[in-house]
Every structure is written in structure tokens, then in C-alpha cells.
Amino acid sequence: MRTREHRLKIGVSGIRGVVGEFLTPALAGNFAQAFGTYVGGGRVVVGRDTRPSGEMIQHAVCCGLLAAGCEVVDVGVLPTPTIQVYVDAIGARGGIAVTASHNPPEYNALKLFNRDGLFFNHYERSELIDLYHQSEFRHALNAEIRGISRQVEEPVRFHFERVLRHVDVERIRRRRFRVALDGVNGAGSVVSVRFLRDVLGCELHAISVDPAKPFPREAEPRPEVLGELAGIVRDRQCDVGFAQDPDGDRLAIVDNTGRAIDNDDVLALAVDAVLSRLPGDVVVNLTTSAAIDDLAARHGRRVFHTPVGEANVVQRMRAVEAVIGGEGSNGGIIFPRVHYCRDSYTGMAFLLDRMAETGQTTAELAAALPQYYRHSGKVAFEHGRLGQVMQQLERSMAAPVVDRADGVKLIWPDGWVHVRASNTEPLVRIAVEARTRQRADSLFATARKLV
Amino acid sequence: MERSLRISHVGLRGVVGKGLTASHVVDFAAAFGTFLEARSAVVIGRDPRSSGAMIRQGVIASLVACGHQVIDLGLVSTPVIQHEIRRIGAQGGISIGASHHPAEWNALKFFGANGTYLSTAEASELLDIYHLKKFAFVAHTDLGGVRTETDALDAYLDRLAGEYDFDALRRKRVVVDCTNGTSSLILRRLNERYGFQFILINERIEGDRFAHEPITNQQTVSLQLAPLIKPLSAEGGFLFDVDSDRLAIATEEGRPVSEEMILPLLADHLLPTGPGKLVITNLSSTALTDEVAARHGGRVIRVPVGRAAAMDALATYPPEEIAVAGEGTGAVMMPRFRFIYDGIASMLAILTMMDRRGQSLSEILAGYPRYCMLKGQVPLVSPKVPELFMELEEAYRNGQLCAVDGVRVDWPDRWFHVRVSQTESVVRVICERRGSEPKELFDELLDRVRRLA
Numbered sequence: 001m002r003t004r005e006h007r008l009k010i011g012v013s014g015i016r017g018v019v020g021e022f023l024t025p026a027l028a029g030n031f032a033q034a035f036g037t038y039v040g041g042g043r044v045v046v047g048r049d050t051r052p053s054g055e056m057i058q059h060a061v062c063c064g065l066l067a068a069g070c071e072v073v074d075v076g077v078l079p080t081p082t083i084q085v086y087v088d089a090i091g092a093r094g095g096i097a098v099t100a101s102h103n104p105p106e107y108n109a110l111k112l113f114n115r116d117g118l119f120f121n122h123y124e125r126s127e128l129i130d131l132y133h134q135s136e137f138r139h140a141l142n143a144e145i146r147g148i149s150r151q152v153e154e155p156v157r158f159h160f161e162r163v164l165r166h167v168d169v170e171r172i173r174r175r176r177f178r179v180a181l182d183g184v185n186g187a188g189s190v191v192s193v194r195f196l197r198d199v200l201g202c203e204l205h206a207i208s209v210d211p212a213k214p215f216p217r218e219a220e221p222r223p224e225v226l227g228e229l230a231g232i233v234r235d236r237q238c239d240v241g242f243a244q245d246p247d248g249d250r251l252a253i254v255d256n257t258g259r260a261i262d263n264d265d266v267l268a269l270a271v272d273a274v275l276s277r278l279p280g281d282v283v284v285n286l287t288t289s290a291a292i293d294d295l296a297a298r299h300g301r302r303v304f305h306t307p308v309g310e311a312n313v314v315q316r317m318r319a320v321e322a323v324i325g326g327e328g329s330n331g332g333i334i335f336p337r338v339h340y341c342r343d344s345y346t347g348m349a350f351l352l353d354r355m356a357e358t359g360q361t362t363a364e365l366a367a368a369l370p371q372y373y374r375h376s377g378k379v380a381f382e383h384g385r386l387g388q389v390m391q392q393l394e395r396s397m398a399a400p401v402v403d404r405a406d407g408v409k410l411i412w413p414d415g416w417v418h419v420r421a422s423n424t425e426p427l428v429r430i431a432v433e434a435r436t437r438q439r440a441d442s443l444f445a446t447a448r449k450l451v
Numbered sequence: 452m453e454r455s456l457r458i459s460h461v462g463l464r465g466v467v468g469k470g471l472t473a474s475h476v477v478d479f480a481a482a483f484g485t486f487l488e489a490r491s492a493v494v495i496g497r498d499p500r501s502s503g504a505m506i507r508q509g510v511i512a513s514l515v516a517c518g519h520q521v522i523d524l525g526l527v528s529t530p531v532i533q534h535e536i537r538r539i540g541a542q543g544g545i546s547i548g549a550s551h552h553p554a555e556w557n558a559l560k561f562f563g564a565n566g567t568y569l570s571t572a573e574a575s576e577l578l579d580i581y582h583l584k585k586f587a588f589v590a591h592t593d594l595g596g597v598r599t600e601t602d603a604l605d606a607y608l609d610r611l612a613g614e615y616d617f618d619a620l621r622r623k624r625v626v627v628d629c630t631n632g633t634s635s636l637i638l639r640r641l642n643e644r645y646g647f648q649f650i651l652i653n654e655r656i657e658g659d660r661f662a663h664e665p666i667t668n669q670q671t672v673s674l675q676l677a678p679l680i681k682p683l684s685a686e687g688g689f690l691f692d693v694d695s696d697r698l699a700i701a702t703e704e705g706r707p708v709s710e711e712m713i714l715p716l717l718a719d720h721l722l723p724t725g726p727g728k729l730v731i732t733n734l735s736s737t738a739l740t741d742e743v744a745a746r747h748g749g750r751v752i753r754v755p756v757g758r759a760a761a762m763d764a765l766a767t768y769p770p771e772e773i774a775v776a777g778e779g780t781g782a783v784m785m786p787r788f789r790f791i792y793d794g795i796a797s798m799l800a801i802l803t804m805m806d807r808r809g810q811s812l813s814e815i816l817a818g819y820p821r822y823c824m825l826k827g828q829v830p831l832v833s834p835k836v837p838e839l840f841m842e843l844e845e846a847y848r849n850g851q852l853c854a855v856d857g858v859r860v861d862w863p864d865r866w867f868h869v870r871v872s873q874t875e876s877v878v879r880v881i882c883e884r885r886g887s888e889p890k891e892l893f894d895e896l897l898d899r900v901r902r903l904a
Contacts, residue, residue, distance in 0.1 A: 019591040025512035026477045033473055053591045060477065060512035066505035067473035106591045139468035142555045143659045145501040148508075 010132070014125070016100060016109035019053040023108055025060035032061040032096060034132035035112060036068025038124075041138070042093035045113075047075040047083040047155075049099040049187040049247040050211040053108045057098045061110065062148060065096075069140030072148040075155045077211055079187045079248025080111060081343035085162055086155035088117035088339060099187070099247040102220035102330070111247075118340050119311040156191055160199060162338045163345050167353035173201035175356050180241035180254070182229040183209040185216060188248030188344065195345060196242075200352060205236045221245055221252035221331065223260030234258040240351065240362045244344050250331040251344035253351065255362035264289035264328035268369045270347055271324050273354040274335065275299040280323025283316045285309070286409050287376075287418050287431045288328035294370040307406030309423060314340045329376070329431065372415075373440035376431040378422070379451050386421055386428070393419055393450050397443075415439050417447045455556075458581070460574040460759050461873055464549065464558035467502040471557060476509040481588070482581035483545065483561055484517025486573075489587070490595070491542035492520045494535045494562075496527035496603075498548030498633055498694045501658035502557045506547045510559070511597055514545075518589035521597040526656065527604065528633040529694040530793035533566035534610060535603040537789060548633075551666045551692040551780070554659050567790055570766060571759040604640060612645070614787055615799045619806050621647045626685045627798075628676040630665045631657035632693035637795055650683060652676065665692045667699035667781040667794075672707035680705040686805065687812045691794045697781040698794035700801065702813040710781040711737040711824060712816065713797060717775050717783050719819075720804040722747035727774035727786060731764050733757070734859045735868045735881050736779030739822045742885075749774060755856030757873050758792075765790055822885055825893040828877040829900045836871060839878070839903040843869055846899070865889050867896055 008017035008027075015031045017023035036044065044065050048054035054077070062072050073092065075083060080097045087095035093115050100107035112120045112128070120128065131137075140146075179202040183189040189209035197204040207228060208216045218225045221243040233241040233254050241254030253261045253269075261269075268291045271282055275295065281302040284292050288305070296303045304320055306312040310332060317325045317336060325334045332342030333350075354365060381389070390408045397417065399410035407420025407428075415434030422429055430447050434440035456470035457463070463479045465471030487493065493514050497503035507523075514521050522541060524532060529546040536544045542564050549556035561569050561577065569577065580586070611617075621641075627649050629635035635654040641647040652675060653662040663674050667690060676688040680701055688701035700708045718730045718740055728749045730740055733756040741751045754764045761776060770786050777783030782792040785800065805812060843858040847867075850860035857870025865884035872879050878900055882893040 019594070020516075020588045024586070024588055025481065025509070025516045026474060029473055029477045029509060029512065051591070052594055055596070056512050056515040056594055059508045059515065059597075063473050063477060063505055063509035063512060066508060067468070108591075137472075139472055140505075141466075141468040142500055142502045142557070145467070145505055145658075147501075147504050 010129070014110050014112050016103070016107060018106050019057070019108050023057070025056065028057045028060040028110065029064040030135070031110060031132055032064030033068045033137045034128055035094065035096065036065045036070040037136070037138040038128050038131055039070070039093040039115070041069040042071065043073055043090065044070045045073045045075055045083055045087045045090070045092050045095035047078040047097055049080075049097070050077055050185055050189070051100065051105050051108060051246060052214070054098050057108050061096055061098060066145055066148070067140060068138045069144045069146065071146035074148050074150045076150065076152055077187050078155055079191055079344070081249055081339065081341045081345065082155050082159040082191065084113055084117035084341040085159045085339045086117070086151075087113050087115070089158045091115070097247060101247050102245045102250060104219060105215050116340070118314055121311050121315055156194070159345065160195065163343070163349050164199070166335070166337055167349045168356065169200065171356040172349075172352045176201055176203055177240065177352055177355065178203045178236060178238045179205070180229055180232040180236065180238040181206040181209065182221070182226065182241070182243040183207075184219060184221070184244060184246055185210050185213045186244055186246035186248060187211070188244045191248070192242070192244065196348065200349070202352070205232050205238060207232065215246060219246050221250060223252065223262065226252060226254055226260045230254045230258040230260060239355065242344070242348050248344050249342040251333065251347040252331050253362065255366055257363050259363070261362070261366050262374065263331040264291060264372075264374065265366055265369055266331050266347065267326045267328040267333055268292055268295060269354070269365055270326070270333045270335070270350050271295055272369070273350045274324040275301055278323050281320055283313055283320060283322045283325035285313055285327045285329065286403060286406050288326070289372055289374065289433055290416065291370040291372055292328065305403065305405070308420065310334070310342055372433050372435060373437045374431070374433045375440055375444040376429065377444070377448060378427040378429050379448070380426065381421070381428045381451075389428070389451055390419065393417070393447065396450055397446060415443055417443050419447060419451060457874060458578070459873060460571060460578060461757065462559050462561055464552070464556065464874065466555045467557050473505060473509050476506045476559065477513050478584065479559055479581055480510040480513035480545065481517060481586040482577055483543070484514045484519055485580050485587040486577045487517075487519065487543050490518050490520070492522060492539065494522045494524060494532050494539070494541045494544035496524035496532045496546060498550070499526055499631065499656045499658050500548065500554055500557055500693075503547050506557055506559070510545055510547060515595040515597065516588045517586065517595070518593050519595040521595060522600045523597055524600055524603045526633055526636065528637060528795070529560065529696045530791050530795065531603055531607045531637070533562055533791040534607050534789070535600065536562055536564070536566035538606050546694065548694045550694050551697060553664060554661055565789065568758045568762045570762045574759050604636065608637070608640060608644065611796060611799060615803055616806070617645050620799060620802050621645055623802050623806070624648050624650070624685050625802070626650045626652065626676060626679050626683055626688045628652050628672070628688070628690040629654045630663065630691055630693055631655055631661045632665065632691060632695060634691040634695035634795065637695065650685065652679065661693065667692050667697040668710050669699070669707040672699045672701045677701040677705045677707050689798045695794045696792040698783070698797045699781050700812065702816065703811050704813055706813065708812075708816065709824070711739070711779045713781045713783055714775070714777040714779065715739045715743045715819065716804070716815070717777070717785070717797060717800055718749065719743045719747070720800055721774045721785065722749045725774055725786065726771050729768060729773045731761060731773060731776035733761065733778055734853065734856055735870070735879070736777075737822050737824060738866060738883055738885070739819055742820065753853070756870060820885060822883055823888040824881065824883040825889060827880045827893065827897055828872070829880065829897065831871060831876045831878055835903050836878070839900060840869070842899065842903060865892065867892060869896060869900060
């Protein structure tokens with residue numbers, strides 16, 4: 001086996017690693033200085049999630065940015081979408097979120113945003129990486145070094161304002177929804193409580209909303225780890241339960257019966273809500289459910305599929321001027337009228353608004369979605385064997401439609417198989433979906449055996 | 452190529468962005484974090500240079516990454532950092548600031564658990580760790596943190612108040628040039644809290660433009676400070692470098708006094724009062740100190756130039772035997788202040804001296820014989836240095852030779868010292884004579900050095 005565990009990764013997705021021996025202050029500082037050089041000075045927004053290494057890494061990042069002559073706007077602990085909106089709103093040159101998103105707490109990473117508050121696209125990232133490796137940084141002289149200003153309230157206000165423009169706040173407030181929240185003690189802890197309780201007038205039953213405490217569960221809000229939230233929804237007879245990841249871009253939902261809704265269905269609910277009132281097409285990644293295609297067909301809209309990765313989805317959304325998009329595989333809802341970013345707040349507001357509008361429960365809304373059965377898994381792989389594996393799959397599972405944009409996706413009228421290498425880990429990810437449980441089981445078993 | 456970065460036993464120093472970079476700072480702070488014992492408390496502070504904001508971030512990141520608790524004093528004078536280390540029982544400290552260097556420069560100064568500069572051995576270990584770049588970063592669960600401490604200044608003033616008769620001193624009317632540095636924070640607080648009557652100039656904290664070169668010497672004193680003294684009917688003038696560890700003075704007549712005079716003045720003040728009879732200084736400072744010490748039955752110990760050498764010497768003698776220690780730069784430390792170079796404490800000691808003797812500054816100075824010092828420097832040609840020193844030893848065999856730091860030769864009424872600077876690429880030439888200028892000797896030395904260096 002020639003595959004190793006990667007505890008540090010510097011590549012096109014930025015810089016990510018286990019804090020301590022691997023992700024060091026020097027690495028973070030240098031990378032930030034490369035970023036500051038790339039954006040050419042000016043204002044850069046810096047914020048972070050709540051993992052314990054955030055403060056240390058943020059200091060290193062500020063050091064690198066100041067050294068490159070940037071003016072740092074420190075927004076402290078905030079959700080990633082809030083930071084992205086703020087970069088855009090104040091016309092900053094860029095932004096950095098210190099967060100390893102859904103990765104375990106020993107990890108940290110830098111998410112990099114351009115002046116529009118968008119994730120760096122592939123070309124921007126490659127340029128930045130080259131700059132980093134070349135170590136040709138801009139070194140500001142004493143007279144060129146700017147300071148750090150703090151902005152805590154304004155970013156949240158801007159973000160809320162943008163989201164609330166697209167829902168009927170009054171009709172949500174009138175319902176006084178009973179809402180459970182699992183903030184994973186993450187960056188959304190404080191902001192989400194304000195959003196749901198104070199702004200949307202919900203009766204809130206919140207757990208894990210103390211940003212000073214460690215993550216109480218797995219950072220990724222997979223349905224399997226939302227047991228406590230589901231329990232609260234049932235005990236308190238909540239209308240809905242929301243769960244976030246540590247940096248508040250991903251959203252998971254538990255319906256009023258205490259059942260965790262599949263990530264793809266979370267996106268589907270948002271897509272249905274948006275398409276029912278706004279014209280426009282949809283962009284999702286290749287691993288997203290065909291439920292989205294069915295919904296779009298109901299509304300007479302098109303769906304475009306892109307390789308996995310927020311930047312890829314956003315890029316295509318801009319190109320086709322999509323009205324909504326996202327990645328079903330990870331609970332990311334992107335609604336451009338708020339911002340081209342995955343935003344759990346947009347997701348929460350849309351669902352509550354839809355419930356208020358239709359009078360239906362979350363379970364009823366979910367039940368109305370096209371039904372599919374899904375499986376996903378991951379397998380460690382050996383370098384050099386990947387191409388062979390893909391070819392083998394194509395040959396053995398002969399499908400009428402084959403999409404090779406990101407790994408290989410084999411598509412039949414009643415289901416699909418998607419096999420691709422992970423961007424962040426040395427893994428092959430397998431995802432399948434079918435209209436029946438048996439078909440999904442057999443597709444998954446076949447693909448898994450071949451990989 | 453311009454060479455400004457200097458990483459040595461003295462620490463880390465350079466022109467920011469043109470030699471000294473963020474990456475140097477982050478690594479050097481990580482080296483210090485590794486040098487300290489695990490989970491230490493570390494006091495940090497900075498002078499007002501704009502680049503200090505950047506360096507502070509890097510220093511905090513690395514110390515926290517090594518698991519230390521950082522106590523941040525913000526904008527503060529170096530001596531306050533040193534006192535705070537002792538007060539709260541921290542294991543070390545870092546002062547971010549380039550002291551008497553121009554605004555474009557910055558530097559890190561490192562302190563140990565007693566708040567004093569690192570010894571040669573400690574500094575050398577720190578340097579080794581820096582070069583090895585194997586730092587003791589801790590796991591994410593063991594990371595340190597940062598807290599801000601705002602009591603440090605008042606605690607420092609309490610200490611000064613315990614040592615000096617503030618009731619007597621606050622009546623003194625003196626003008627102080629703060630050089631836009633952190634001394635203004637201390638002096639304003641002395642005025643506010645204790646009713647001192649310091650008249651401050653260049654008191655605005657500046658990040659980029661200092662009113663004049665922040666060096667403590669006759670030249671800078673004569674620029675703005677000295678001309679104000681008589682019109683304001685002040686009893687004297689005092690000037691600090693940016694982080695106020697150094698001091699320069701002018702008399703009540705508005706006459707700038709050589710920075711070399713600070714040490715003999717304080718030796719004269721302290722030798723008769725305390726038990727200590729030793730004065731520790733380097734090979735380049737005035738011989739007046741020897742004469743003053745002799746008056747009080749004291750003795751001068753001369754060590755190589757540089758703060759690490761001074762720390763080594765201090766460690767060699769019991770503290771109660773030492774009366775005072777210092778340099779010819781206006782940086783002096785006193786045993787009662789835990790051997791911390793402190794311009795503010797030196798100023799208060801001089802004011803005390805004036806008060807006790809009932810004399811003005813010029814009257815006190817009139818009591819010393821005239822010593823004339825000439826200083827010069829010649830660009831360095833490293834390969835030729837050994838040859839230069841050998842020639843000097845050979846040429847001046849009729850004097851008393853000391854070769855521990857370059858070449859120093861003493862005669863009964865004059866001496867010279869030729870050495871390589873630790874901070875710049877130059878050979879320094881210093882020459883002094885009792886009574887009149889040693890012009891001939893100085894020119895001769897410069898010629899020889901220029902020829903061979």
C-alpha cells in the first residue's frame with residue numbers, strides 16, 4: 001500500500017493540516033503573505049470558526065497579511081458565509097476564513113476568498129500556490145504597514161439583511177415555530193441563536209451553542225450524528241431541527257418526527273422553495289440526487305452538473321445565471337441573491353418560510369420530494385491504480401450515459417453510480433442512487449467490489 | 452545587496468521588509484517558545500513602530516503554538532516589560548522594538564525569568580534552536596492563549612515610587628523629549644497620578660515618523676530639547692530613545708551633555724550610598740567612570756561590548772557588591788531595579804542626586820575633570836580584521852593591552868578601543884584623553900584602520 005495519511009496538504013484547495021507538528025504558524029503566516037501579495041494589498045477580511053487552534057492560526061495569518069501591506073479587518077468568530085458576504089459588501093480585496101470546516105478539531109485550514117467573496121477558482125488557486133512556492137512575497141516597509149480593525153456587529157447585520165430580503169419575515173414570526181438547533185459549539189453558535197430566536201421569532205431549543213467549548217459531536221452534521229438533536233425535536237415536539245458544521249456553511253435538518261432528512265433532500269427542499277417562486281436554472285455537482293432534476297423538470301427548468309467542489313458549482317452558476325444551486329452530498333445550499341456561497345442561514349430561512357407559506361410540516365414537505373435511495377462510501381486507494389479502476393467500472397457496468405468530468409459517473413434511467421478521488425483526502429468516494437432500494441444496493445455492491 | 456538583517460546573540464534585528472520579514476519573526480519567536488520550558492507565561496510588548504503590529508501577531512502565533520500563555524502589555528517601554536516578568540513570575544518575555552534605530556527598523560529582544568537579558572550561553576542556545584528549526588509545537592488541545600494586562604504600567608510606577616522620594620522629585624521642573632516613543636506613556640502617568648511637572652515634547656506616539664533620530668546623544672539633545680530649557684526656566688532636559696531604556700541629558704543652561712556622562716554621574720550618586728563597590732561597564736565607555744569610582748573606593752570592571760557580556764559579568768559577582776552597571780550609550784542599570792536598563796529610573800536617580808546635593812546639573816558636572824572622547828567608524832573588510840588587530844597590538848606596545856573584544860590599549864591619561872560592531876558592518880574606533888582631545892592618536896588610528904580594513 002503506497003498511500004499515506006496526509007496530515008498536511010498544501011495544494012489547490014489551499015492549506016489544511018493537523019495543527020502542531022504539521023500546520024505551523026510559519027506555514028499559515030507564509031501562506032497568508034502569499035495571499036496578501038496576490039490580492040495586492042488593501043483590505044482583507046479575516047475570521048475564524050471556534051476550534052481551539054483558530055486564534056493561533058489567525059494571529060499568524062494577520063502577521064502574514066500585515067507583512068504584505070494589507071489592512072486587516074478582523075471579524076472574529078463568524079460563520080464562513082457571513083465572512084464571504086462581508087468581503088463582498090465592503091468591497092474588500094479578499095478574505096480568509098480560518099476553518100477546517102467539517103474536518104475533525106485537530107485540523108485547521110484556510111479558506112480563501114477573492115474580492116467578490118467567492119472561493120478562489122482553480123486558476124486563482126494555482127497562481128497563489130505558485131506564488132507561495134516561489135516565496136516572492138510583497139514585503140511592506142514600516143511606512144506601508146497598515147493596522148487591524150475589528151468589526152463584529154456589521155458583518156452579521158449585512159448577512160441577515162441579505163437573507164431576510166428573500167423571505168416573509170412576518171409570516172415566519174407569526175407562526176412562532178418551535179425549532180431545535182445543534183450549533184456544534186461552532187462559529188454559528190451565537191449568530192444562529194440570534195437569527196432563529198430574535199430575528200425569526202422562533203421558540204428555540206438549542207444545544208451546543210457555546211463557542212468556548214469543544215465540538216460535542218463529529219464536526220460533519222451527518223444524519224448519523226444528530227441523535228441528540230432528533231431527541232430534542234421529539235421531546236419538545238419541535239417543528240424542525242437544524243444542525244450546522246463548525247463554520248456554518250453546511251446545514252442538516254431533522255424533521256418534526258425526529259427523522260434526519262438526507263443531505264440531498266435538504267438541498268431539494270431549498271430548490272423546490274426557490275423554483276416555486278423564481279424563474280431560473282439550477283446547478284449542482286455530479287454527486288447530487290436526481291431528485292433535483294425531477295423537481296426542475298416539474299418547474300420546467302434546466303439542471304447543470306459540475307465536478308464536486310463549491311468553487312466549481314459557483315463558477316457554473318455564474319456562467320448560466322442559475323437561480324439556485326448547491327451540493328447535495330454535503331448540505332450546501334447556494335442562493336446567489338444572498339451570495340455565491342454555501343449558506344446554512346439561507347437554508348433555514350427558506351425552509352421556515354416554506355412551512356409558513358404552505359402550512360405543511362417538514363415531514364410532509366420532505367415526503368412530497370421525489371423518492372430515491374442512496375448509498376455512499378469511501379475506499380483508500382493506491383496511487384496509479386485510479387485510472388484502471390475507472391476503466392474497469394465503465395467496462396463492467398456499461399451504462400447508457402457516461403460523464404467523465406469528475407472521476408466517472410455512470411447514468412441509467414433509474415439510477416447512477418459516481419466514483420471519484422477526494423479533493424481533500426487520499427480516498428476514492430463512491431456514491432450511488434436509484435429509484436428502488438434493491439437497485440441502489442446492487443449498484444453499490446457492484447461498484448464497491450470493482451473499486 | 453543591502454544587508455540589514457542581523458540574527459545573532461543580540462537577537463533579531465533589521466529593516467522591516469528589506470531584510471527582516473514576517474517569516475524570520477515567526478521562526479525566531481518559535482525558537483524562543485521552544486527554548487522556554489513547556490507551558491510558560493511570556494510577557495510581550497511593543498514600541499510604536501507600525502511594523503510592531505505585524506510582528507506582534509507573528510510572535511503571539513508562535514508562542515501560543517508552543518503552548519505558552521502570552522501576557523500582552525501592548526504599547527509599552529522595555530523596562531516595564533522586564534519588571535512585569537518578575538512581578539507576575541513569568542518565565543520570559545519579548546520586547547518588540549528597535550530602540551534607538553530609525554523607524555524602518557524593528558527587532559526582538561528576549562528576556563529570561565528574572566526579566567533580564569539572556570546570558571551568552573542562553574542566547575547561543577536560542578540561536579541554535581532557531582537555526583535547527585525543530586520547534587516544540589504542541590497539539591491543538593495544549594495550545595496556549597493570550598491575555599491583555601493593563602496594570603503593568605502602574606505596578607512599575609509603584610516600584611519607582613517605593614525607591615524614589617516622589618514628594619521631593621515632583622517639584623522638579625524639567626523638559627523631556629519622548630522621541631514619539633513609549634516614555635510618554637510613563638511620564639504622562641507620572642504627571643497625572645503623582646503630580647510631576649514634566650514638560651513633554653514629541654510626546655505623541657508615532658508609528659512611522661519620529662521627530663528626530665531616536666538616538667540618545669548630544670546631537671539629538673541639541674535639536675529641540677536643549678533650546679527649550681532656558682526659555683522654560685527648567686532645571687534640566689532629558690531625552691529618551693523610543694523604548695526608554697536609554698537616556699541623554701542637557702543642563703539647566705541648555706547645554707547638551709555627552710551620553711557618556713550618565714554612567715559616571717550615577718556611579719557618583721550610588722557608590723557612596725550602597726554597599727556595592729563595583730561598576731560594570733564595557734571597554735568602550737569613558738574612563739571618567741574609573742576616576743569617579745576611585746574617589747569612592749570603588750572599582751570598574753570592563754567587559755566586551757554587548758548586553759550578553761554585561762549579563763555574564765553581572766552573574767559573576769554577588770549583586771550586593773555591584774553599585775551600578777551600564778554602557779556609554781546612556782543605558783544604565785541599577786541593582787535596586789534588578790539590573791534592568793532603564794532610562795526613566797536613571798532620570799529619577801539624577802533628579803534625586805540634584806535634590807540631595809542641592810546642586811544644579813551643571814554644578815554637579817563641574818565637579819568632574821574633563822574627558823574628551825572621539826568616536827569614528829570605518830566600513831568593515833572582514834578578512835583583514837585579524838591582521839588589523841595584530842598590527843594595532845604591535846604598534847602600541849608601550850600601553851596596557853586588553854584583547855578580549857578587539858584591541859584596547861590604555862595609557863595613564865588616554866586610551867583607545869578598536870573593535871568590530873555586533874550590529875553593523877563597521878569597525879568602531881574610540882579614543883579618549885583626560886583634559887583635551889586625543890586628535891593625533893585618533894587620526895593615526897583611523898588611518899591605520901582605513902588602510903587595513
